[in-house]
Amino acid sequence: AQSVTQPDIHITVSEGASLELRCNYSYGATPYLFWYVQSPGQGLQLLLKYFSGDTLVQGIKGFEAEFKRSQSSFNLRKPSVHWSDAAEYFCAVGAEYGGSQGNLIFGKGTKLSVKP
């Protein structure tokens, strides 16, 4: 069955430090991969997506992610974290069952705290 694993439940980094959030997926075919961010009490905002092509994708707010097929990973990175980045981050894969249903399978999320 398709699944997404985010091994880190909670990460704390200092403002200005670099960040990497891990995401591993289990999927047979070429995955469509997404990272979303959720601020407290809010909906989800798309940070970036990977469909094909260049394995390093750039997103909004200075985030990037790298698709590594050999490791079944799609880790999210940011070189310098800002206090406003404190939020919960969700990795997701687009599910396709021989058709085009397209619903998303989400990991459980990683909560990011930023120390001043």
Add this chain to the structure above:
Amino acid sequence: NAGVMQNPRHLVRRRGQEARLRCSPMKGHSHVYWYRQLPEEGLKFMVYLQKENIIDESGMPKERFSAEFPKEGPSILRIQQVVRGDSAAYFCASSPQGVASYEQYFGPGTRLTVT
């Protein structure tokens, strides 16, 4: 260019009452997805609809839950005879097409509390 709209944002119901959650997709989007987020959990897919059609309801509980997306008006997620375990945040998302490669745009969610 309004985004996905959901209302109400917060809903309190007593056990046994009915909850109706509404979702208006983004303009030009004809595909709607409902997800449920339980505390400390990621979002779980519930149902995927197009206008007047349920395409995939594999994530919907078998009883008490139903969804529709009529020709006119918003999509509705209906929960009958709510129980405490239904307390969660319910998110609606829309996309222009129902394929896995299309990003989904999420609404702000409805937070349901069952007392």
